[in-house]
Amino acid sequence: xxxxxxxxxxPTMGDLHAGHLSLIRRSKKENxxxxxxxxxxxxQFNQKKDYQSYHRDTRxxxxxxxxxxxxMVFLPSDQELYPDRFQTTVNxxxxxxxxxxxxxxxxxxxxxxxxxxxxxxxxPARAYFGQKDYQQLKVIEKMVHDLNxxxxxxxxxxxxxxxxxxxxxxxxxxxxxxxxxxSSIYATLRSVALxxxxxxxxxxxxxxxxxYEGLDLSKGDRVxxxxxxxxxxLTTLKKIQTxxxxxxxxxxxxxxxxxxxxxxxxxx
Amino acid sequence: xxxxxxxxxxPTMGDLHAGHLSLIRRSKKENxxxxxxxxxxxxQFNQKKDYQSYHRDTRxxxxxxxxxxxxMVFLPSDQELYPDRFQTTVNxxxxxxxxxxxxxxxxxxxxxxxxxxxxxxxxPARAYFGQKDYQQLKVIEKMVHDLNxxxxxxxxxxxxxxxxxxxxxxxxxxxxxxxxxxSSIYATLRSVALxxxxxxxxxxxxxxxxxYEGLDLSKGDRVxxxxxxxxxxLTTLKKIQTxxxxxxxxxxxxxxxxxxxxxxxxxx
Numbered sequence: 001x002x003x004x005x006x007x008x009x010x011p012t013m014g015d016l017h018a019g020h021l022s023l024i025r026r027s028k029k030e031n032x033x034x035x036x037x038x039x040x041x042x043x044q045f046n047q048k049k050d051y052q053s054y055h056r057d058t059r060x061x062x063x064x065x066x067x068x069x070x071x072m073v074f075l076p077s078d079q080e081l082y083p084d085r086f087q088t089t090v091n092x093x094x095x096x097x098x099x100x101x102x103x104x105x106x107x108x109x110x111x112x113x114x115x116x117x118x119x120x121x122x123x124p125a126r127a128y129f130g131q132k133d134y135q136q137l138k139v140i141e142k143m144v145h146d147l148n149x150x151x152x153x154x155x156x157x158x159x160x161x162x163x164x165x166x167x168x169x170x171x172x173x174x175x176x177x178x179x180x181x182x183s184s185i186y187a188t189l190r191s192v193a194l195x196x197x198x199x200x201x202x203x204x205x206x207x208x209x210x211x212y213e214g215l216d217l218s219k220g221d222r223v224x225x226x227x228x229x230x231x232x233x234l235t236t237l238k239k240i241q242t243x244x245x246x247x248x249x250x251x252x253x254x255x256x257x258x259x260x261x262x263x264x265x266x267x268x
Numbered sequence: 269x270x271x272x273x274x275x276x277x278x279p280t281m282g283d284l285h286a287g288h289l290s291l292i293r294r295s296k297k298e299n300x301x302x303x304x305x306x307x308x309x310x311x312q313f314n315q316k317k318d319y320q321s322y323h324r325d326t327r328x329x330x331x332x333x334x335x336x337x338x339x340m341v342f343l344p345s346d347q348e349l350y351p352d353r354f355q356t357t358v359n360x361x362x363x364x365x366x367x368x369x370x371x372x373x374x375x376x377x378x379x380x381x382x383x384x385x386x387x388x389x390x391x392p393a394r395a396y397f398g399q400k401d402y403q404q405l406k407v408i409e410k411m412v413h414d415l416n417x418x419x420x421x422x423x424x425x426x427x428x429x430x431x432x433x434x435x436x437x438x439x440x441x442x443x444x445x446x447x448x449x450x451s452s453i454y455a456t457l458r459s460v461a462l463x464x465x466x467x468x469x470x471x472x473x474x475x476x477x478x479x480y481e482g483l484d485l486s487k488g489d490r491v492x493x494x495x496x497x498x499x500x501x502l503t504t505l506k507k508i509q510t511x512x513x514x515x516x517x518x519x520x521x522x523x524x525x526x527x528x529x530x531x532x533x534x535x536x
Contacts, residue, residue: 088359143356148388
């Protein structure tokens with residue numbers, strides 16, 4: 001497909017949910033054709049076990065994509081994207097050091113590398129990413145900018161359950177009671193954001209304490225991180241100053257969930 | 269320019285010589301239009317001093333390119349390619365460990381990164397590289413393959429002086445007597461190759477000794493490395509076996525020169 005017909009691209013790891021579908025619908029609106037890739041990228045998993053146990057249901061995914069009227073699905077094999085002697089990686093240095101990057105060494109290098117490869121193969125004019133994976137979105141935007149890729153990155157709002165829990169393929173692993181506890185993540189982010197906005201120059205340590213106190217956790221659950229960062233550079237703030245992003249990773253039982261909340265100068 | 273009009277691309281650091289012109293002529297033959305870039309890439313210099321003292325003569329370069337009938341010259345500024353907060357790099361891991369890579373940490377990361385950027389900006393169908401910088405050529409080929417770039421890399425033979433010295437922008441730094449000593453590099457590579465072909469299974473240590481003995485060096489000159497490697501993987505060989513590549517870096521006074529000689533199964 002040439003550059004003249006504008007392609008919208010939605011890269012996924014399959015196990016599609018309404019969040020993915022919102023990206024696809026936006027792409028269909030804005031482009032001549034829409035390509036979706038399904039590839040569980042081994043390069044971005046820190047733990048081999050996590051990669052192997054990643055939930056795959058290609059049949060269900062393809063059926064959903066057919067219903068959405070997607071023009072083309074790209075389903076490469078591992079060997080196709082990572083043949084023997086594969087040895088080239090793309091690294092976005094500064095943005096990947098904090099937040100999830102601090103706990104998942106090599107993760108974003110794997111993400112940047114596979115996304116660059118997919119971009120070269122699919123040759124899209126636009127590519128769609130969800131804001132739920134905020135650091136990933138920023139890493140991809142930075143890669144595109146730094147490497148002069150002629151592609152527009154479109155950031156799409158996080159889709160949530162009615163109780164506020166951000167949609168994620170991992171949510172299916174949650175029991176009913178875990179799901180209930182997990183929904184306290186976003187509720188608490190919202191409370192913390194409201195507090196921060198009404199108490200400008202709050203210390204982040206106080207907000208972190210509020211976050212811990214607001215969560216509805218059980219034994220075995222734990223906060224991996226809670227940070228307040230600048231939304232562009234992802235550098236940590238010590239005192240609240242708009243714009244800022246609240247970002248957290250929380251283990252609910254054996255499931256790691258992330259979420260974030262962006263507060264711009266004008267939001268309330 | 270779209271993909272339909274096929275662009276040939278010759279990336280250079282300026283200070284053009286007949287080696288560059290041979291790449292440009294080949295590109296003009298094989299493509300609809302030819303783009304040459306001139307950019308002294310700070311990211312690939314290990315030593316800031318070396319970068320600052322790199323010889324630049326853009327006026328002479330542009331005049332030469334005009335004579336060749338090049339369609340477009342891309343002359344970016346440092347700030348244009350590396351704006352503030354630039355932080356994305358491309359790394360080809362295995363191929364960059366030996367030969368020049370062992371002596372110039374980060375050099376090939378800088379080369380791969382800038383070439384990928386230039387490829388994205390220029391969008392060529394083909395790009396032309398000289399075999400004199402053999403490791404660089406292999407790194408670019410590997411990057412293109414590993415990252416699925418839709419670009420054909422065309423390897424072009426080394427252009428030499430009558431006395432055999434490989435053309436290089438650095439040759440201008442040589443005095444007459446240094447030039448004479450430098451010409452012994454290729455002459456000796458040829459003798460060593462002839463010996464190796466008539467003595468299959470020779471030990472590389474013997475060839476290295478021959479190389480040192482054959483060179484015409486003065487006090488202050490020195491061999492940085494002499495290696496025999498597989499031409500594709502660049503892994504070092506211990507015994508001669510075709511195909512093989514002889515590769516060397518030699519300091520003639522304060523000038524570092526590299527050269528190589530490829531022996532395929534059928535060459536003699």
